[in-house]
Amino acid sequence: MELNINQFCNVAVTPDDGQRVFNSISPAIQSGQPVVLNFAGVTVFAASFFNRAIGQLLRDHTRAELKKLLVVKNLTADGANVVRQAIDNAEKYYGSEEYRNKQRAVVESIAEGE
Amino acid sequence: MKVAKISAPAIRASEQGLSVLAKLWEQVNDCHFAVEFDFSTCSFLSHTGIAFLGGLARLCVFRNGSCTFAWSTMRSPIRRNIEENGFHAAIQNKAGGRNGNSIPYREDRNLDAENLVAFLRDRWLGRDWMNISQRACDTIIGKVLEIYLNAAEHAESPVGIFTCGQHYPKTRQLHLAVVDFGVGIPCKVRHHLKLPTMKPCAAMAWAFRPGTSTSGGSIGRGMGLEMLRQLINLKQGELSVRSHNGHAIITEGPSAFSAVPNPFGGTIVNIKLICDDRHYCLESEMARLADGNVF
Numbered sequence: 001m002e003l004n005i006n007q008f009c010n011v012a013v014t015p016d017d018g019q020r021v022f023n024s025i026s027p028a029i030q031s032g033q034p035v036v037l038n039f040a041g042v043t044v045f046a047a048s049f050f051n052r053a054i055g056q057l058l059r060d061h062t063r064a065e066l067k068k069l070l071v072v073k074n075l076t077a078d079g080a081n082v083v084r085q086a087i088d089n090a091e092k093y094y095g096s097e098e099y100r101n102k103q104r105a106v107v108e109s110i111a112e113g114e
Numbered sequence: 115m116k117v118a119k120i121s122a123p124a125i126r127a128s129e130q131g132l133s134v135l136a137k138l139w140e141q142v143n144d145c146h147f148a149v150e151f152d153f154s155t156c157s158f159l160s161h162t163g164i165a166f167l168g169g170l171a172r173l174c175v176f177r178n179g180s181c182t183f184a185w186s187t188m189r190s191p192i193r194r195n196i197e198e199n200g201f202h203a204a205i206q207n208k209a210g211g212r213n214g215n216s217i218p219y220r221e222d223r224n225l226d227a228e229n230l231v232a233f234l235r236d237r238w239l240g241r242d243w244m245n246i247s248q249r250a251c252d253t254i255i256g257k258v259l260e261i262y263l264n265a266a267e268h269a270e271s272p273v274g275i276f277t278c279g280q281h282y283p284k285t286r287q288l289h290l291a292v293v294d295f296g297v298g299i300p301c302k303v304r305h306h307l308k309l310p311t312m313k314p315c316a317a318m319a320w321a322f323r324p325g326t327s328t329s330g331g332s333i334g335r336g337m338g339l340e341m342l343r344q345l346i347n348l349k350q351g352e353l354s355v356r357s358h359n360g361h362a363i364i365t366e367g368p369s370a371f372s373a374v375p376n377p378f379g380g381t382i383v384n385i386k387l388i389c390d391d392r393h394y395c396l397e398s399e400m401a402r403l404a405d406g407n408v409f
Contacts, residue, residue, distance in 0.1 A: 009228070013259050013263070014263065044259070046256050046260055047260065066409055067409035070409070072408055087409060
């Protein structure tokens with residue numbers, strides 16, 4: 001399955017557009033079908049888009065699984081940086097309740113220490 | 115109806131200017147109904163002040179009051195500037211403005227991402243004030259959009275988002291201010307973390323850490339404000355964020371987070387970029403990602 005992002009939006013920015021992409025690719029990913037995201041013609045990127053479009057996939061799939069199933073085409077290096085950071089973030093968030101608890105503990109200690 | 119006359123002093127794009135704006139907000143908050151801004155003692159009105167006053171005017175109307183501006187009390191240079199950047203027309207719900215050193219005043223009730231990208235490209239970065247590649251321009255725009263997306267998603271501003279900018283050729287600086295009248299970052303962070311006594315500087319620092327977000331639900335988020343930090347590193351600029359009773363200054367060096375004595379209901383973000391003669395492009399422009407994997 002190949003999805004042209006510019007059919008959804010000309011700029012990969014808003015969470016709503018990211019959600020639409022996610023809704024389109026999630027069933028295929030769930031069923032183990034490879035997906036190609038084609039970013040031809042898209043040159044503006046924001047984390048909010050990728051958090052929804054791709055980050056959410058880390059809720060139900062490991063990074064290793066997605067590496068086999070999800071490929072991007074025609075993505076600028078800058079866009080790739082944004083995607084990778086979104087993936088890193090999402091992997092931490094969904095990967096470990098312990099991480100979320102530790103994050104909260106750190107924040108609480110900062111707040112008390114101030 | 116009794117009209118409260120509020121005298122606007124000089125409003126500069128500085129920390130002191132932000133304090134002036136916070137005091138104006140407080141005065142308007144106390145008035146409830148009809149407000150008129152008088153500019154007799156205003157020797158300078160920065161782009162930050164313009165964006166803020168526009169939003170404040172809309173906020174008054176939203177609260178079933180009214181807000182007028184005593185245009186005749188404005189000094190000529192200020193009057194010319196607000197006619198150039200379209201503020202004068204916009205407040206009267208007319209179209210207007212012309213090209214000059216201003217980045218036009220605009221109001222965004224609902225976020226139209228493509229329209230906003232075109233605006234930032236054509237009216238801010240793409241005006242030959244900065245020697246910058248198209249790719250770097252788009253990268254910066256993507257990061258600046260995080261400000262608007264943050265405001266649209268988190269701020270709960272009832273009147274939307276207000277923008278104005280200015281190119282200062284003498285100091286070779288390019289500024290853009292984005293203002294909303296929502297709950298403010300410290301309040302949002304305290305509520306999200308369920309830490310009502312969290313100090314404003316700690317809340318601001320938390321908001322700028324990678325991976326943090328006040329989005330509810332299970333979607334992993336964050337990165338927006340961290341992306342802005344990357345923007346500043348890219349272009350040797352400065353990012354100033356005043357939100358409720360918190361303040362953050364982000365530069366290439368260490369960031370500074372502080373509490374401020376005069377809170378106001380909202381957030382003011384000011385981006386300052388330096389316009390030098392060097393050509394800026396992304397290192398990554400030298401290489402394109404080979405089709406494949408981002409994992």
